[in-house]
Amino acid sequence: MIQDLLVGFVQEDWVEGLDFSTLEKVNTVFVTDDFRKRIDDLVWKIRWQGTDRWLFIYAILEPQSTVDDIMAVRNILYAMLLYQDLRQSSKILKGQKFPPIVPIVLYNGSSRWTASMDVADLIEESPPGLEAYRPHMRYLLVDEHRYLESDLKSMHNVVAALFRLEKSRCIEDVRQVIQELGAWLRDPEQQELRRAFANWLSRILLPRLSKNYCAVPESIPEMNDLVEVHTMLAETAERWTREWMQEGLQEGLQEGLQKGLQKGRQEEAATMLLRLMRRKFGQVPDEITEKVKSANLELIELWSDNFVFADSPDDVFAS
Numbered sequence: 001m002i003q004d005l006l007v008g009f010v011q012e013d014w015v016e017g018l019d020f021s022t023l024e025k026v027n028t029v030f031v032t033d034d035f036r037k038r039i040d041d042l043v044w045k046i047r048w049q050g051t052d053r054w055l056f057i058y059a060i061l062e063p064q065s066t067v068d069d070i071m072a073v074r075n076i077l078y079a080m081l082l083y084q085d086l087r088q089s090s091k092i093l094k095g096q097k098f099p100p101i102v103p104i105v106l107y108n109g110s111s112r113w114t115a116s117m118d119v120a121d122l123i124e125e126s127p128p129g130l131e132a133y134r135p136h137m138r139y140l141l142v143d144e145h146r147y148l149e150s151d152l153k154s155m156h157n158v159v160a161a162l163f164r165l166e167k168s169r170c171i172e173d174v175r176q177v178i179q180e181l182g183a184w185l186r187d188p189e190q191q192e193l194r195r196a197f198a199n200w201l202s203r204i205l206l207p208r209l210s211k212n213y214c215a216v217p218e219s220i221p222e223m224n225d226l227v228e229v230h231t232m233l234a235e236t237a238e239r240w241t242r243e244w245m246q247e248g249l250q251e252g253l254q255e256g257l258q259k260g261l262q263k264g265r266q267e268e269a270a271t272m273l274l275r276l277m278r279r280k281f282g283q284v285p286d287e288i289t290e291k292v293k294s295a296n297l298e299l300i301e302l303w304s305d306n307f308v309f310a311d312s313p314d315d316v317f318a319s
């Protein structure tokens with residue numbers, strides 16, 4: 001997955017010089033307890049092709065829907081802790097230079113990322129002569145909501161599949177991605193990754209969908225294989241549909257589906273989004289109704305993703 005993250009979503013020339021057969025996870029026990037509580041991190045090291053030189057990849061996973069305005073500070077602090085550990089553990093000896101570190105922030109919130117990308121931007125401008133002491137360190141942002149569903153679907157990439165699952169709005173979307181993942185992850189050495197996806201689906205994604213806008217039962221059994229997840233969804237999809245009919249929300253969804261059969265997916269999606277907005281925000285102004293009805297399908301899908309965490313109609317249409 002780290003390889004797919006770099007190859008598929010880091011569009012920079014240096015990625016081509018990496019030897020992915022040397023990827024190795026780094027122990028992060030040196031991080032203080034207080035700092036570890038504030039991050040979900042993955043640290044990997046990888047060699048440059050044909051050399052014994054290492055590059056460190058430090059990924060911060062941000063599952064929140066809010067933006068951390070001091071993310072640049074967290075990145076530079078973590079990098080310095082990592083360098084300190086390399087010296088204290090004698091992996092970098094006196095006289096040797098430290099390897100480069102690439103901080104990557106993986107963000108799946110619905111609001112636009114607005115935090116400064118360089119720690120220098122968080123520091124006041126210095127009087128003449130002090131600029132040399134102003135620290136600089138950038139991080140690389142991967143914002144999954146910037147990618148269209150059509151772009152993600154065209155990629156044979158497990159990270160793209162993860163993004164599609166997180167952007168899913170119904171059972172069928174999830175089933176389609178699971179089926180593709182099952183075909184990609186057939187090799188015996190990928191068993192642990194299949195299990196990780198299955199655990200995440202049963203513990204995190206499906207319960208989250210049940211609380212938001214995809215009518216999934218709240219009680220989801222824990223599963224350890226993608227085949228098991230796919231089979232469970234296939235066997236219970238019809239029963240879940242009957243349960244939806246008993247929910248107040250189903251009135252709007254069913255009407256949208258019926259219209260979609262006659263007028264196409266675009267009108268179906270627009271009707272469903274407007275219904276949901278009326279139920280959550282009350283009366284929808286005419287200009288918003290016209291905006292949704294005249295939008296293309298990709299825009300409506302993006303707005304539907306925004307709707308999950310929206311506190312107002314303006315949040316739905318945020319870029």
